[in-house]
Amino acid sequence: MKLKNSNGFTLIELVIVIAILGILSAAAIPKFIDLSADAKKASLDSFAGAVRSTNSLVMGKAKIANVKNSNTVTQIPNTDLYVLNDHMSIKPEHLKNAMFFDDFMATDFNKTFLPSTYVYLGKKELTMEELGQKQCYIHLTRPSVQESGGPIVYGDLKIKRSYDGC
Numbered sequence: 001m002k003l004k005n006s007n008g009f010t011l012i013e014l015v016i017v018i019a020i021l022g023i024l025s026a027a028a029i030p031k032f033i034d035l036s037a038d039a040k041k042a043s044l045d046s047f048a049g050a051v052r053s054t055n056s057l058v059m060g061k062a063k064i065a066n067v068k069n070s071n072t073v074t075q076i077p078n079t080d081l082y083v084l085n086d087h088m089s090i091k092p093e094h095l096k097n098a099m100f101f102d103d104f105m106a107t108d109f110n111k112t113f114l115p116s117t118y119v120y121l122g123k124k125e126l127t128m129e130e131l132g133q134k135q136c137y138i139h140l141t142r143p144s145v146q147e148s149g150g151p152i153v154y155g156d157l158k159i160k161r162s163y164d165g166c
Helices: 012-034 033-065 090-101 128-134
Strands: 106-108 116-121 139-141 144-146 152-154 156-162
Touching: 012 116, 033 116, 033 139, 033 156, 090 106, 090 116, 116 128, 128 156
Parallel strands: none
Antiparallel strands: 106 116, 116 139, 139 156, 144 152
């Protein structure tokens, strides 16, 4: 007795295809899981770039308004923008005024001796300890120098990235 030509796949062919799909998905799933970390890093990187651009715009506005160089935080007249020593102020409340961000938190942990602000994703304000454990933030600082009792001079914006916990 002769068998008629069948038009389906054999069991072995189906098992081989399923095994290949399993191997491919096992290799692809970690790539998709890691995308959230990459997205957080990209968001923080874009924020850092926006801070640099905003600094240029604020300082342009300060020059137009003829705001003089000062070692104290100075408001640009008729705006909610602040400058310090020829640079945009990076105090959290001043950053929020200049940049209008919602998805980030900015805090300086009430340290007033050095312009320093931590920026991270989220709506909840973290303590210094919680932020240290999270390890997914950028740290904005302006180094300062004081020579022989003279005025404090603040340097260019420094951005330190901490992405180990993203």
